[in-house]
Amino acid sequence: xxxECSIANALEVVGEKWSLLAMREVFWGVRxxxxxxxxxxxxxxxxxxxxxxxxxxxxxxxxxxEEHPPRYEYVLTEAGRGLHAVLLTLxxxxxxxxxxxxxxxxxxxxxxxxxxxxxxxxxxxxxVETDGMRLIRAHRV
Amino acid sequence: xxxECSIANALEVVGEKWSLLAMREVFWGVRxxxxxxxxxxxxxxxxxxxxxxxxxxxxxxxxxxEEHPPRYEYVLTEAGRGLHAVLLTLxxxxxxxxxxxxxxxxxxxxxxxxxxxxxxxxxxxxxVETDGMRLIRAHRV
Numbered sequence: 001x002x003x004e005c006s007i008a009n010a011l012e013v014v015g016e017k018w019s020l021l022a023m024r025e026v027f028w029g030v031r032x033x034x035x036x037x038x039x040x041x042x043x044x045x046x047x048x049x050x051x052x053x054x055x056x057x058x059x060x061x062x063x064x065x066e067e068h069p070p071r072y073e074y075v076l077t078e079a080g081r082g083l084h085a086v087l088l089t090l091x092x093x094x095x096x097x098x099x100x101x102x103x104x105x106x107x108x109x110x111x112x113x114x115x116x117x118x119x120x121x122x123x124x125x126x127x128v129e130t131d132g133m134r135l136i137r138a139h140r141v
Numbered sequence: 142x143x144x145e146c147s148i149a150n151a152l153e154v155v156g157e158k159w160s161l162l163a164m165r166e167v168f169w170g171v172r173x174x175x176x177x178x179x180x181x182x183x184x185x186x187x188x189x190x191x192x193x194x195x196x197x198x199x200x201x202x203x204x205x206x207e208e209h210p211p212r213y214e215y216v217l218t219e220a221g222r223g224l225h226a227v228l229l230t231l232x233x234x235x236x237x238x239x240x241x242x243x244x245x246x247x248x249x250x251x252x253x254x255x256x257x258x259x260x261x262x263x264x265x266x267x268x269v270e271t272d273g274m275r276l277i278r279a280h281r282v
Contacts, residue, residue: 002182004245006235007165013239015158022147027282041143051144079238085230086272094147097220106278112264115274119226120261124252130225133256137247
């Protein structure tokens, strides 16, 4: 039996690159199918399937913005907004270790500094290091 | 043309669930093929292909631990260790929005509190909110 693990559970929902790229677009304010297709480079069939699943699992809502003909756009649910942290850490890791040259996008945090995201402990506020955590409870590990 | 973006670049490397689950195992100290296969539930063919790619792109190293017969284990490179932040945010999101019931694994941070990871700004140390950042430079957005 594979481990019980929320990483595996999360990846059942978003463990496919077109899903996360579609979510990225909605975070960046792009809400319509044609634009999401263009900005991600996904094929229309794959994108339609991924968006359908993201709505089914409750990360996006499909909201009408025109009646004749009926047209829809995608907006984030609360669970969808929660993915922000994942996309930020993925972008930061990609900037550091995958992209060659300068980061393709540079962001300013609302404190006025260039955004450099880090994962910290909500209690002590220090960065969480690989060897700075230990398992204290598990269904099966 | 799709956007230039480090999220997309990162997903070219780890945008497939078995890759991230294999990385999770190595983070948790599981370094050998058979154990990684068992703990992830990946088929051996798929896992072998994913591990080969993770070595090729420089996230894992394959290190001999026995000579007769030759046997290898997988260890994290610096780029591989950098994925820790991504796995933590993915686990936290899965705990909150995907897993039903209690989190399958609970961790203690080395400050002594139950680990609750959050993404903060390295400059001001406040959490980075969805609407708390703005794009200041991009190749094409």
